[in-house]
Amino acid sequence: MRDLGVGFRYLVRGQRWVARHGKQYGFGLIPGLITLVLYLGALTALALWGPDFVAWATPFADGWSSPWLGLFRGLLTAVLFALALLLAVVTFTAVTLLIGQPFYENLSEKVDRDVSPDGSAPESGLPLWRELVISARDSLRIVMRAALWGVLLFGLGFVPFIGQTVVPVIGFVVTGFFLTEELTAVALQRRRVELRDRLALLRSRKTLVWGFGTPLGLAFLVPFVAVFLMPGAVAGATLMARDLLGEETADEDDEARPPVPGDMFRKPEVGA
Structure with a gap:
């Protein structure tokens, strides 16, 4: 359980890092703002036409008497919007990182150079177009995994008591895992x-x-917060990636060091 606090500290350290580097923070806001506009448009359309979609998808209920018809379709509309919101939280990071690949790559490299004892940063050695293809491919795989979890949790949401208590908790935990994967991918892909x-x-x-x-996923539910936290989240994820791989970090808190090094997962650098 000690790692829970360590993970949260990396999130806070990332926000502190971008607060000290205003230029990087400003550039990091641009992809999030673009993605936010796209997602707000999609969620607004769902709010406006969601009831019509539910009515079209449930023709068998047309003959139901009041108030059961309204309650049934109202519940389905609410669940549909909640599922869309959950997927929006998970995919927001993937889409923002894809749009802002050059911005966040640069930010992540600067974090590495800032905390590395020798001032160096790992480089993939790949051209930008190749990095974009790999990022898009991996993001699609993660989104598909997240969608499968979303469908499963959607179904479990109808189970009495469990659907209203346990399922939301599992949903936020799953969201937190996939968010972290997307964010650490910036540093780990390099x-x-x-x-x-x-x-x-x-x-x-x-x-x-x-x-x-998980705290980041909860914060992302607040309108517009995701945009302002994204640069710091990338910075914090870079610091955490160094922890996961057992890399030495300048002025590193001893409590943040991993109990087991992760060097086995690291690929040799190009030209090594």
């Missing part, structure tokens, strides 16, 4: 760590991941 190895690395320290990603 180190040539493949998706399968990244997932194994994160699963090896789940409480650390939950401590970082």
